[in-house]
Amino acid sequence: MTQMLLTGPKEELFSDALREQMDTWIAKYPEGQAQSAVIPCLHILQDANGGWLSRGIMDALADYLDIPAISVYEVATFYTMFELEPVGKHKISVCTNISCMLCGSEKIMNHLQQKLNIKPGETTQDGQFTLKEVECLGACVGAPMMLLDRDYHEYLTPEKIDNILDGLAS
Amino acid sequence: MVNIEIDGIPLKVDPTKMIIQAADEAGIDIPRFCYHKKLSIAANCRMCLVEVDKARKPLPACSTPVSDGMKVFTDSKVAVNAQRSVMEFLLINHPLDCPICDQGGECELQDLSMGYGEGISRFTERKRAVKDKDIGPLIQTDMTRCIHCTRCVRFGQEIAGIKELGATGRGEHMEISTYVEHSLVSELSGNIIDLCPVGALTSKPFRYKARAWEMQARPSIAPHDAVGSNIELHIRKNEVMRVVPRDNEDLNESWLSDRDRFSYLGLSSEDRLSEPMIKLDNQWQVVDWQTALDKTVEGLKGVISKFGAEEVAGLISPTATLEEAYLFQKWLRGLGTDNIDHRLRQQDFTDTDVDDSLSDWQLADIDDSDAFVLLGTNIRAEQPIIAHRIRQAALAGATVSSINLFTRDLLMPVDRQMAVNSPQLVQTLAGIAKALLAAAKQEPEDWLDLLPERAPSAFEHNVALQLSNAMNATLFVGDLINHQPQASTLRSLARLVAELSDSRLVVLPSSNSNAHRLAGSMPADKGLNARHCWERALRGYVMMGFDPLLDTAQPTIVHDALRRASFVVSISSFESDWVRQYANVILPMACFAETSGTFVGIDQRKQQFAGAVAPRGDSRPGWKILRVLGNISKLKGFDYISSQDVVDEIESPLRELKRGSKTGFIPDSLNLESDLMLISEVPMYRSDSLVRHSKALQQTPESRADGFARINQKEADKRGLDPQHEVVISQDDRKVSVPLEIDNNIADGCIYLAAATSVSAQLGSLFSQVQVMKAGRE
Numbered sequence: 001m002t003q004m005l006l007t008g009p010k011e012e013l014f015s016d017a018l019r020e021q022m023d024t025w026i027a028k029y030p031e032g033q034a035q036s037a038v039i040p041c042l043h044i045l046q047d048a049n050g051g052w053l054s055r056g057i058m059d060a061l062a063d064y065l066d067i068p069a070i071s072v073y074e075v076a077t078f079y080t081m082f083e084l085e086p087v088g089k090h091k092i093s094v095c096t097n098i099s100c101m102l103c104g105s106e107k108i109m110n111h112l113q114q115k116l117n118i119k120p121g122e123t124t125q126d127g128q129f130t131l132k133e134v135e136c137l138g139a140c141v142g143a144p145m146m147l148l149d150r151d152y153h154e155y156l157t158p159e160k161i162d163n164i165l166d167g168l169a170s
Numbered sequence: 171m172v173n174i175e176i177d178g179i180p181l182k183v184d185p186t187k188m189i190i191q192a193a194d195e196a197g198i199d200i201p202r203f204c205y206h207k208k209l210s211i212a213a214n215c216r217m218c219l220v221e222v223d224k225a226r227k228p229l230p231a232c233s234t235p236v237s238d239g240m241k242v243f244t245d246s247k248v249a250v251n252a253q254r255s256v257m258e259f260l261l262i263n264h265p266l267d268c269p270i271c272d273q274g275g276e277c278e279l280q281d282l283s284m285g286y287g288e289g290i291s292r293f294t295e296r297k298r299a300v301k302d303k304d305i306g307p308l309i310q311t312d313m314t315r316c317i318h319c320t321r322c323v324r325f326g327q328e329i330a331g332i333k334e335l336g337a338t339g340r341g342e343h344m345e346i347s348t349y350v351e352h353s354l355v356s357e358l359s360g361n362i363i364d365l366c367p368v369g370a371l372t373s374k375p376f377r378y379k380a381r382a383w384e385m386q387a388r389p390s391i392a393p394h395d396a397v398g399s400n401i402e403l404h405i406r407k408n409e410v411m412r413v414v415p416r417d418n419e420d421l422n423e424s425w426l427s428d429r430d431r432f433s434y435l436g437l438s439s440e441d442r443l444s445e446p447m448i449k450l451d452n453q454w455q456v457v458d459w460q461t462a463l464d465k466t467v468e469g470l471k472g473v474i475s476k477f478g479a480e481e482v483a484g485l486i487s488p489t490a491t492l493e494e495a496y497l498f499q500k501w502l503r504g505l506g507t508d509n510i511d512h513r514l515r516q517q518d519f520t521d522t523d524v525d526d527s528l529s530d531w532q533l534a535d536i537d538d539s540d541a542f543v544l545l546g547t548n549i550r551a552e553q554p555i556i557a558h559r560i561r562q563a564a565l566a567g568a569t570v571s572s573i574n575l576f577t578r579d580l581l582m583p584v585d586r587q588m589a590v591n592s593p594q595l596v597q598t599l600a601g602i603a604k605a606l607l608a609a610a611k612q613e614p615e616d617w618l619d620l621l622p623e624r625a626p627s628a629f630e631h632n633v634a635l636q637l638s639n640a641m642n643a644t645l646f647v648g649d650l651i652n653h654q655p656q657a658s659t660l661r662s663l664a665r666l667v668a669e670l671s672d673s674r675l676v677v678l679p680s681s682n683s684n685a686h687r688l689a690g691s692m693p694a695d696k697g698l699n700a701r702h703c704w705e706r707a708l709r710g711y712v713m714m715g716f717d718p719l720l721d722t723a724q725p726t727i728v729h730d731a732l733r734r735a736s737f738v739v740s741i742s743s744f745e746s747d748w749v750r751q752y753a754n755v756i757l758p759m760a761c762f763a764e765t766s767g768t769f770v771g772i773d774q775r776k777q778q779f780a781g782a783v784a785p786r787g788d789s790r791p792g793w794k795i796l797r798v799l800g801n802i803s804k805l806k807g808f809d810y811i812s813s814q815d816v817v818d819e820i821e822s823p824l825r826e827l828k829r830g831s832k833t834g835f836i837p838d839s840l841n842l843e844s845d846l847m848l849i850s851e852v853p854m855y856r857s858d859s860l861v862r863h864s865k866a867l868q869q870t871p872e873s874r875a876d877g878f879a880r881i882n883q884k885e886a887d888k889r890g891l892d893p894q895h896e897v898v899i900s901q902d903d904r905k906v907s908v909p910l911e912i913d914n915n916i917a918d919g920c921i922y923l924a925a926a927t928s929v930s931a932q933l934g935s936l937f938s939q940v941q942v943m944k945a946g947r948e
Contacts (some may be wrong), residue, residue: 037680070338071336074338079340
């Protein structure tokens with residue numbers, strides 16, 4: 001996890017490397033429109049912070065982009081891909097929207113809950129997995145599906161899930 | 171212009187308008203929640219769906235521009251069906267708790283559901299509930315009632331200039347909140363109470379107090395700043411229950427500052443005076459009016475016959491009405507004294523003869539100005555509505571510079587801001603004048619020797635350029651200059667800069683002081699001004715409408731003068747320990763809302779208002795007290811029947827008013843010295859007795875900051891101060907000990923300590939030189 005500076009002058013916030021990444025996004029928008037870069041910046045910061053956003057990070061980003069803090073909170077609370085609490089090493093997002101539901105996402109969800117012994121929104125005690133129920137991820141053609149960290153897994157069955165997760169552990 | 175038809179009525183409208191705007195102008199009603207004429211268009215409530223000929227589905231009237239030949243139907247079957255469907259969705263999660271909702275009876279949702287709602291809900295699932303948020307002492311939230319119109323969010327962004335509320339979460343989980351719980355800090359925050367179309371945001375002090383239909387609305391004028399915002403007092407059983415704005419595009423538009431909205435709470439304070447009292451053998455005794463008035467006149471005549479009329483002074487609050495001001499001076503002049511003044515917080519009177527009042531300028535002219543220079547004014551606190559108007563002009567492209575004793579976020583685009591102490595402020599203004607000389611048509615000869623030799627700094631050049639490039643520039647001079655001991659020098663330089671750059675100079679008056687100039691409640695001839703009245707320690711004082719130690723420039727000098735005086739009368743609405751200690755007679759006066767009168771605003775606009783409730787207890791309107799005092803003093807011309815008679819007399823063409831000269835004052839020198847200067851700003855919610863007695867305003871975050879001395883890091887280091895220890899601020903032999911905060915917005919060479927507090931009342935004079943030490947070291 002990268003060390004981040006969250007208070008102080010704007011030019012020194014976060015770290016050199018993170019600022020450089022964010023600045024490439026900010027530069028894509030007209031002068032004074034840094035607010036437009038808030039989503040990619042949140043992704044960059046979330047990745048650098050072990051998968052979640054603290055309030056301090058959001059406040060510092062508001063300062064960095066020169067926008068009100070509430071404008072960052074609005075975005076971070078709107079999208080399910082932003083985490084506002086610490087998460088496990090791996091994040092499993094199971095789609096339960098219409099296509100996946102018709103193809104048996106309920107069974108998938110139940111299997112995961114039993115296997116990991118947690119409910120949606122919770123993290124396993126060993127800190128390995130966080131389970132989430134999410135809205136449509138645009139992979140209806142391969143329903144039921146889940147997003148494991150950054151990879152899509154489609155046509156899921158309980159066996160396939162066991163294989164995937166066991167593969168991770170080894 | 172395009173031709174359209176709404177509900178069969180042919181209209182000619184501006185093609186930039188939306189359907190709802192055209193309909194509003196034509197008086198055709200379209201239901202709406204999120205649309206508001208002063209806010210941007212969100213089009214998120216969908217309540218204003220209307221049928222448009224040739225469109226395949228209903229369109230939102232608030233975001234559909236008119237076009238030639240358009241035919242709109244607002245109450246066709248298609249339109250009404252669409253509106254009813256939207257209403258059904260809006261009511262799905264609404265708690266329908268109207269019987270216990272403060273908005274009941276004046277709720278846009280309730281009103282419209284009468285027309286568009288169903289008697290029975292088809293929604294049998296569980297409704298959602300949203301936790302209430304604490305957003306401060308002024309606004310109550312009941313967020314389950316919220317229909318997510320986002321008017322409050324847009325108000326923060328677009329009008330207040332500080333986005334504190336937002337929509338967090340998504341879909342079913344969306345909430346309007348600050349996310350991180352805190353009190354709103356905007357000085358215009360109360361307006362979201364009016365904007366909220368449902369009962370989600372209501373007035374906290376007004377909670378469960380009254381129903382809309384039980385109250386009567388009486389028009390009035392807000393007394394706390396120089397705008398004279400138009401308000402409506404809502405009265406029940408002879409009590410002001412709340413205050414709301416009345417639209418006036420020339421003044422406050424649809425808005426009201428929190429100070430004007432919540433100051434009414436002071437009316438019911440337990441510190442209100444309700445009976446006349448006299449002091450006998452050092453004991454206060456309640457007496458009838460006749461006795462108190464007789465005693466007043468007898469006491470004053472006693473002082474006059476023994477020591478002469480010039481030993482009597484009359485001081486009156488600038489919040490007093492035009493009529494009160496006029497009768498006050500007429501009565502005292504009748505008794506033979508010219509020691510009359512309303513400029514209680516002013517210390518420097520050397521440029522008194524210069525008349526800065528404006529007769530050809532309107533508040534709304536701010537909108538047309540393309541450059542503003544704010545000098546010594548914390549404009550958001552001093553004149554919130556003017557700050558709002560400047561902000562709107564700045565958003566439209568006007569340039570803004572601010573030079574003050576401290577910087578503050580003005581919540582608007584500001585081109586440059588600088589914090590300097592007084593001597594540097596003089597030098598900066600002189601530098602700007604010097605920079606302007608280069609292009610001046612006529613050189614001001616009297617000034618040439620005074621202006622510095624040095625070349626102007628980049629900052630000074632930039633301000634000079636800003637002013638000379640503008641078509642219509644305005645300079646504002648505020649209290650942080652006007653209350654200083656060097657105010658004349660600073661004002662004279664501001665006048666010079668305005669003259670050289672052909673800009674408009676606006677010296678911000680304190681509340682109703684323009685009325686006092688008109689009424690003549692200041693020395694006309696050889697009389698003493700407010701400062702001298704106290705410094706000379708006279709024998710008799712008449713004080714009207716103010717607290718002697720909180721509303722004056724030199725509290726300890728006032729204290730000494732009152733202690734030594736042989737006869738002191740206080741005509742006031744509120745108790746004051748100091749008055750109890752030193753006065754001989756206390757006459758209880760009716761307060762704002764209890765008396766009729768006239769307010770003269772910054773642009774000389776005269777606004778009359780009537781009394782809306784009966785005065786508290788046995789107190790009486792100020793003008794009536796003065797009328798009787800005039801009669802008991804056996805003076806002629808005090809036979810007024812109504813306050814209108816007084817106004818007629820003031821406006822009589824026979825009356826000669828002493829007018830100051832327009833040009834006039836040139837200081838001897840521009841070199842001031844200062845080691846450490848006290849910044850004695852009168853905080854927004856300490857400006858007068860009524861505001862100080864409004865409990866809700868005293869609980870705001872703005873007020874909580876008043877107890878601290880503030881200094882920047884550099885000055886603190888220089889003097890070995892730190893926030894862990896209290897500091898002792900001393901002036902001559904007077905000392906106060908206060909907690910310290912480091913605030914790098916304060917200029918070098920300055921320490922900030924709010925005026926009009928019980929702490930500042932222990933110091934000699936505002937804006938003076940002080941020494942500062944860590945507590946325990948003195």
